[in-house]
Amino acid sequence: MYHFEIATITLLLQCVFYASGKTVFGIFRSDLAREQNGQYITTFFYQVGNGLMVYRLENVPVAVQKEAKLLMFHNIQGFDNLSCLDRVSRAQLSITLSAEEHNQTIPQQSVPQAWHILYVDRYTCEEQEEILGPLEDVKFQIILLNPDGAGNPLDHFSAEEGGLHSFYFLLIVAYFIASCIYIQPLWQALYKGGPMHTVLKVLSIALMLQGMSVLFNYIHMARYARDGVGAPLMGSLAEFCDMVAQVQMLYMLLSLCMGWTLSRSRKSQSKPLQWDSSPLSTSLAAGVVFTQGVFLIWEQFEDTEHHSFHAQRSVPGVLLLLLRVVLALLLASVLYQITSSERSALKRDFYLRFAKGCFLWFLCHPVLVLLSGIFNEHQQEKVVAIGVILCQSISVIILYQLFLSRSLYWEVSSLSSVTLPLTMSRGPRGRY
Structure with a gap:
């Protein structure tokens, strides 16, 4: 797919850079x-x-x-x-x-x-x-x-890096526990397929890439704690995994919103809430993904230090934040048009919950960069890094809940009768 080509180019460019350790x-x-x-x-x-x-x-x-x-x-x-x-x-x-x-x-x-x-x-x-x-x-x-x-x-850690090593370790433990609990039912849901199979697959890959980014960052900082240099290759791989996850999520969210909008304009209700992959929606999503990929690569030239979330003092960093805000406004407009004309309360609830996950993903970085200004200089980087990682992980969980919930998934998949992870419904199975 198109975003995988962007990711491959990014990896080749990332291999050029090395962190200047302490x-x-x-x-x-x-x-x-x-x-x-x-x-x-x-x-x-x-x-x-x-x-x-x-x-x-x-x-x-x-x-x-x-x-x-x-x-x-x-x-x-x-x-x-x-x-x-x-x-x-x-x-x-x-x-x-x-x-x-x-x-x-x-x-x-x-x-x-x-x-x-x-x-x-x-x-x-x-x-x-x-x-x-x-x-x-x-x-x-x-x-x-x-x-x-x-x-x-x-x-060896600078004051602005203090505590990140422990944070990454705790996050790895959390990912491991969650994977042990949910990997089998999630695999069953993916194996059975269904209308939203592609969405679930992209979400799973994005979450896996986020986990790999955290692991590579932890390895880098564990070595850094001993020698002040760390493992530059691990730092590069961490940024690469994070960027691929960002590109995948952006492509998926835009494709879904544009697809739903185009589907409604064609008055097609045979496949409600599914990922419409028309040429127009794919082209729009791919164009925005390409723009974000250019900004991400440009940012690497401006700042060769290994940060998953940079200080945003460079021109490409500011442009990335503006792009996220514009995308959030665009998605808000699209989803408002859909929900305002939707008669089904179940579908309106579906779209509103989807909007929460989208806004959290796109707006957490710009908002945290603005809020970091009230903290001391040595705390700003940690506030942005920790905040964005947690918010985007929560966003992925919200979307998982949405697409795997038996109560909201009833209209779009035959998987509603299967015991699914992260379900929002709490009633007995017999009610369905």
């Missing part, structure tokens, strides 16, 4: 530092307590000859408007690179704050001083550590 490897370059008024290294949110920054160098004599330094800043907003010397003078910490290894304790702070690290040397701000011949670069390793539960600086 054990950072690289090369200090004088020419780059001069060009950028300081070579930007990384950012780290230090918790309240005794944080630590450890650097290790190769070619120490070269670093000494170049008078190399690391500068640490709380805030770099407005740096583009500052001269090189003004930028250097605003550093909260200046660390001379004169030893093979050095431990730098971070000053106590009242709240978690982001620290930005830049590299400078004697050539960075001295425009009159020419760089005579090629200079040797200096290889480095920087380890950034927060205090652990005992107060010792051993925690």
Whole structure:
């Protein structure tokens, strides 16, 4: 199908990117530092307590000859408007690179704050001083550590990532328990087929992909906790699984709404509430899916850090949020037209519950991004990530309940007599 082609292209592009962990490897370059008024290294949110920054160098004599330094800043907003010397003078910490290894304790702070690290040397701000011949670069390793539960600086996680490791573990446990309970009756429902077989299959695949994304994120963060680097491939796979789930759900929800609308316009009531796969509805859904796929891939170029739900400070991130809002409004309009002319109370209830699942899926991300603004900077990413994962999981469960419920499924499937998982009906089977 079309969305699988998008997913394949996305996977190939995703394999190009790697996360910059909080054990950072690289090369200090004088020419780059001069060009950028300081070579930007990384950012780290230090918790309240005794944080630590450890650097290790190769070619120490070269670093000494170049008078190399690391500068640490709380805030770099407005740096583009500052001269090189003004930028250097605003550093909260200046660390001379004169030893093979050095431990730098971070000053106590009242709240978690982001620290930005830049590299400078004697050539960075001295425009009159020419760089005579090629200079040797200096290889480095920087380890950034927060205090652990005992107060010792051993925690690789930034303050904005703290707690996500435990969240992913609990979510894996929840997925495992739910799969043990519901996998057999769900498999029976899928095996028997029926008018909504494709919908149930897409929902199942989307939920499975969400679970795989959580598992890969957990593996990545489990390794990250030990070395500060993690498993970049696992981070890429987690994002890939999440993006395929997003594309599949979007295609399904749009196809259903457009199909129902076109079906009603043709006055066809022979197959109520089924997935209409007419060329027009398929084309409309595929067009929107292609647009979202372009935005998702574009976002990966803008932000190569591994986040299933990015900070949305980039242009493609904002466009993705706007697309979700527009789609929610479109679905609201379509479903309103359907329900306003629907005489059957059972079908109206079906459409209204379907609308709840759709709106929760599309609007949770934009709403959580807006709400995250009231939280501290180090909490915003966690609020968005945890909130979106939980809301979209609940949305899938709502849709499962809708399409597998005996009371609402009666008109669209012969499976109403089968014991189904996640059923909303509570009465005895004999009433049906």
